[in-house]
Amino acid sequence: MPRNQNIFHFESVTSTNDVCFEKCRLNEETNIIIANQQTQGRGRNSKKWVSPKGNISISIGFISDRPVEALSVKTGLVVARTIKEVFGKNIGIKWPNDLILNKKKIGGILTETENLKDSFINVVGVGLNLQIKAEEGHWGSLNEKLQSQAKDIFLQKLPNDLLGSIEKGFGNNWVNEWEKICVHLSEEVKLRNTDETVIFSGINSDGSMIAIKDGVSVRVDESSISIEGVY
Numbered sequence: 001m002p003r004n005q006n007i008f009h010f011e012s013v014t015s016t017n018d019v020c021f022e023k024c025r026l027n028e029e030t031n032i033i034i035a036n037q038q039t040q041g042r043g044r045n046s047k048k049w050v051s052p053k054g055n056i057s058i059s060i061g062f063i064s065d066r067p068v069e070a071l072s073v074k075t076g077l078v079v080a081r082t083i084k085e086v087f088g089k090n091i092g093i094k095w096p097n098d099l100i101l102n103k104k105k106i107g108g109i110l111t112e113t114e115n116l117k118d119s120f121i122n123v124v125g126v127g128l129n130l131q132i133k134a135e136e137g138h139w140g141s142l143n144e145k146l147q148s149q150a151k152d153i154f155l156q157k158l159p160n161d162l163l164g165s166i167e168k169g170f171g172n173n174w175v176n177e178w179e180k181i182c183v184h185l186s187e188e189v190k191l192r193n194t195d196e197t198v199i200f201s202g203i204n205s206d207g208s209m210i211a212i213k214d215g216v217s218v219r220v221d222e223s224s225i226s227i228e229g230v231y
Contacts, residue, residue, distance in 0.1 A: 004030060005029070005159075006029055008032065009035075010034070011035070011036050011037065012036065012037040012039060013039070013057075014038065014040040016034070016035050016057050016125055017033075019033045019059070020123045021123055024061040024063065028119075031061045032061075034058050037051060038051035052132055052133070054131070054146030055131070055146065056129075057125075057127055058125070058155060058158065059124065059125040060124045060126075060162055061122065061123040062163065063120065064119065064120050064166075068166055069207070070207030071122065071207075072096050072109060072207060073178065073207030076096065076099065077170065079097075079107065079128070079158065080099065081161065082157055083099075083154070086153050087154070091106070093181050094182075094227065095189075095203070095225060096209075097109040099128070101142065103140075103229060103230050104138055104139060105138050105139060106129045106141050107126065107127055107128035107129060109125065110125040111124050128154075130143075130144040131144065138230075178203060182200075182202075183230060184200050184225075184227045184230065185202065186201060187199070187227065190227075191220065192222070193223070196213075199211060
């Protein structure tokens with residue numbers, strides 16, 4: 001990864017990921033985009049991500065020779081670690097990377113990759129609700145102030161934590177660590193694409209789902225699941 005890090009603060013953008021891609025294409029360096037508001041934020045599977053003013057919207061972009069394996073799932077773990085260190089709250093994860101507190105979704109992650117000559121642009125977007133008026137039943141927040149020293153520390157620390165982990169490694173036991181904070185390990189989950197119900201038994205080192213299906217442990221190709229009692 002390039003050593004140069006460029007940090008850009010915006011009052012409002014359409015999407016921090018889109019702006020981050022633009023910067024990475026121009027300077028081919030590491031770029032961090034922080035916005036006070038997104039007007040066209042998006043999540044996984046082209047879902048809309050609502051980003052009320054004052055909540056956390058940050059994208060981290062970097063160049064690599066090859067895609068980072070399991071980046072989406074690993075980022076969820078890094079964000080949970082950083083929330084614990086900064087805000088002192090234990091966050092759960094719904095596979096692959098939804099951030100859960102009190103059975104509500106408080107944040108999400110969107111990783112995107114694009115070819116650049118012989119390299120790759122990787123952009124990791126993180127949306128985190130500090131305070132939010134829930135328009136849907138599964139929305140939640142950290143219940144933290146929109147302006148605080150902790151928020152500023154988080155925005156400074158998260159890029160360093162993520163980029164440092166990508167460079168040095170996420171730890172030999174990152175899969176076990178991820179599974180410990182998964183909110184539905186060993187529970188029934190529904191595969192949204194097929195409506196099948198399976199037992200979620202963990203993840204592979206590539207971040208893919210391992211499930212018990214008809215009594216057999218299998219790797220499942222799926223992008224979204226639902227769990228009773230969570231959403």
